[in-house]
Amino acid sequence: MTETRMAIRTAQSILATLARAEKIALLHQHSPALPDAGLAYFHTGAEAAHGVAWLGDATVFPQTVGLAASWDEDLLRRVGRAVGVEMRAKKAADPTVSLNVWAPVVNPLRHPLWGRNEEGFSEDSGLTASLATAYCEGLKGDSAEQWLTVPTLKHFLGYNNERDRNVTSSQLPPRVLHEYELPAYRLPVESGAAGAVMLSYNLVNGRPAHVSDLVAEHLRTWRNGETLAVVTDAGAPSSLFTAEKYFDDGASAYAAALRAGVDSFTDDGDDSAPSIAYLEEALDRGLISVADIDAAVLRLLTLRERTGEFEPDGGVYGSIPAEALLTSEHAALAREAARKSVVVLRNAASSVGISADAGPVLPLGDEPGAIAVIGSLGAHVLSDWYSGTLVHPVSIAEGIKERYGSVIAEEGLDLVALRSTRTNRYVGVPDGSAALTALAGSPGSAESLVLNDWGNGEYTLRSSVNGRFVSGESGYLRATSERVGGWVVQETFALHRSVEGSVALRHIASGKWVRVEEGTGSAVLVTGSEQDADRFALRTIRSGAEAARKAAASADVAVVVVGNDPHLGGRETIDRTTLDLPQSEQELIRVVREANPRTVLVIVSSYPYALGELAEVPSIVWSSHGGQELGRGVADVLSGDHEPSGRLPQTWWARDADLADILDYDIIGSRSTYHYSTAEPLYPLGHGLGYAAVEYESASYGDGVLAVSVRNAGGRDVHELVQVYGTSDLPGYPRRRLIAHARVSLKPGERTVVSIPVAEEKLAVFSPAAGRMLVEPGTYDLLIGRSAVDLPLAVALEVSGSGSPARTRGSWIRAELFDESVNALLVPETPLQGTAVTVADPALLRALLTYRGWGGDAPASVSVRIARSAGGLLRIVVPGPADTWREWGRASVAAGYAGDVEIPLAGGYDAMPAVVRLVIEGGVTVSELLVPAA
Helix, strand or coil: CCHHHHCCCCHHHHHHHCCHHHHHHCCECEECCEHHHCECCEECCEECCCCCCCCCECCCCCCHHHHHCCCCHHHHHHHHHHHHHHHHHHHHHCCCCCCEEECCECCCCCCCCCCCHHHCCCCCHHHHHHHHHHHHHHHHCCCCCCCCCEEEEEEECCCCCCCCCCCCEECCCHHHHHHHHCHHHHHHHHCCCCCEEEECCCEECCEEHHHCCHHHHCHHHCCCHHHCEEECCCCHHHHCCCCCCCCCCHHHHHHHHHHHCCCEECCCCCCCHHHHHHHHHHHHCCCCCHHHHHHHHHHHHHHHHHCCCCCCCCCCCCCCCCCCCCCHHHHHHHHHHHHHHCEEEEECCCCCCCCCCCCCCCCCCCCCCCEEEECHHHHCCCCCCCCCECCCCCCHHHHHHHHHCCCEEECCCEEEEEEECCCCCEEECCCCCCECEEEECCCCHHHCEEEEECCCCCEEEEECCCCCEEECCCCECEEEECCCCCCCCCCCEEEEECCCCCEEEEECCCCCEEEECCCCCEEEEECCCHHHCCCEEEEEEECHHHHHHHHHHCCCEEEEEEECCCCCCCECCECCCCCECCHHHHHHHHHHHHHCCCEEEEEECCCCCECHHHHHCCEEEEECCCHHHHHHHHHHHHHCCCCCCCCCCCCECCCHHHCCCCCCCCCCCCCCHHHHCCCCCCECCCCCCCCCCEEEEEEEEECCEEEEEEEECCCCCEEEEEEEEEEECCCCCCCCEEEEEEEEEECCCCEEEEEEECCHHHHCEEECCCCEEECCCEEEEEEEECCCCCCCEEEEEEECCCCCCCCCCCCCEECCCCCEEECEEEEECCCCCCEEEEECCHHHCEEEEEEECCCCECCCEEEEEEEEEEEEEEEEEEECHHHCEEEEEEEEEEECCCEEEEEECCCCCCECCCEEEEEEEEEEEEEEEECCCC
16 A cells, blocks of 8 residues: 555545546445555445344344333433444454444334334334434444444335335325424434435335435435435345336446435345446446546445544544453343333233232232243244344243242143154154154154244244254255244245145245155155145144143243244235234133133234234233343333333234225325324323323423323332323324323322423424425314323413415426325326326226415416326316315326426406315326416
């Protein structure tokens, strides 16, 4: 390295020394070392959703949705800091580890069937933003000079489905975009806590997110937005011209993405050659300029500079050693996080088999008697795709045993044997071998397999000899897996039952069938159909239900633990199909409850469930997959050693029918999420019980502060979460919206006044007429209480001001800025810029776009700008009596036409009606409209 280049240690000055080929090479996720420029090998992306992931042993905290259940920004900040320190420790051990962490996920949890529900914070975008900002602040560190790590917000924008995720388009009308989607990103960016953003696989309003004009229009215009590094999701650049077919070739796709704001391309794994070739071709064809490349490279070098990479000693955080990993402090923090993530959903006295004065089962107290923990999730701690490797995990059974000295642990799973009806030999795992072979004439311990029904037709088999799951990855069945996992799960099977009761086994990942190999007796996977599979008689050696019943009946308290495996049923690439618990889990709960009325139902899951009549179990508790300290965290709450403080970060709906279609992103039009839905939830947003009752006595508002008087009416300390929701009778306002929240701790009998700042701008909605968020004048109610439904107090708030202006006349306005719509589809105006409107479902013949807020004299005509046309009709209609509409004017649009169309208006109106509706019929796509000046 030359002396001159050695002295250059800023992003800007390093950029000035780079050759064209060097700059382009830096645009791939895996950037090569450039010794002459003093640049080491670098790659964007290290996973850190709830701990360091994919890099081996690390402290594992609760899943993100579990962390969010704490509603505790300080906790999230401390967890983020711990994760950042452990990432630095990993880098100290391996210099190739990236300090650009791909976390957190800030997509609001719009739909509970989304497979990646576990990765998000909350159904409420404001709560998502505040918790994500706190987590980012921890990951960033507290130095004013440099960053501990550089957090990356995922995934911009409108991403809540896994089915066809890279080809489906999320419809985001302006109100939904501005009120629900963008706020989750804006606070972390404008606070300076986030340094990067990842784009999403899907399309938004018909345009791929990776070439969306929303990046330039919003992300880049926010405070701190210009320096954000924008990265692609894995494989998304290629999808632009393969799956999405939005571009003809790779050079065009890469050029469009770069010009839209992408700085780093994650494509083809660690092989950067294809990406470099596309960018080189794009530059040679004039699709991009050197200035476009320089802007992207500068942002990436700035990201690296922020971490102290260009400092000789590694900067402020460069001295963090490899030993700063799995510390006792981090373990204690993981336990605190697990405890604060536990939500008590129900805690009532049982009406069956217990005296009326016995009271609720929880808290267990110091002497609950014998405790049985029943269910496979009570005996195991499971990790998800974005978890680190668990070290010394503590299960719920172990946590309760640690607290009380003993526990009756029972998985409640069937122990079965499989006999090939063709060979009359039982499949087993002989001592010293992991391979499954059908050689035994009768079943012994080697032939005993633990069968687990995970629902949705997915089963796992586990050897009772070595405790390993049966995998089909090698093409032969082998009991080798310590857990269910992997990008493609290899440990699940479907059982195809015949009328006579035998089963054929299909390996779900490969689609192949299980057959016993001639000669060796090995269980092998074969292609073909069910007719090519061996059939097996499935003998139940030990009934899991009966074992569960006996365990429950022998105990004073039964804790039945159900939920999901994070790799099955719902996860990245797989959306759930129902809110219901698997039937096998439902039956396990019933068996336990019938055997012991003092039953506590513990749900450990990545997402909400509908419980039906099982919601009547007297004591119900939820935790996400809580990481290494799950068992201790749950035991801390069940015992009552710590007061429950967790609250639900999203609604638990009562039934599938309460949900909109998972692909319907228009929460206003579909009346979905707690903001708009009129369905009665099973448990609302913010719900969670303590072990003492809190009374809400009074509330008042003045000078931007809400004062709420609360009293602990119970005999124990309590940690209450006071929640404030806004509502109004103003047209189109949400039924309720979370405005603020505050924690308060109360001693028995204590009364206090909680002061909660409430800024009026929190009541803002998007004004289509103004094109921005604003607070409309009128009366608002601040609703105060324990959840989005339990709101005993209300304070009226009068807001003055001008509100939305009159609609602009004499200038073109965007057609998408409607107040309401019916059967309207938002589509690209041009491939890369603008949004237009057309008919969504041709079978419904027309789209209706309603525009409010007009004034002035009646015009003689209205002009409409046509982006493209397959032929159709435009009509202007205005309100008539009794909710009717009268036609005011019409104009035909020829097929193939693009340009302006003037719609003459009939006479009879002296003034412009306040409400006007544009009706689009046929294949006309409209981008703008113009009402002449009054």
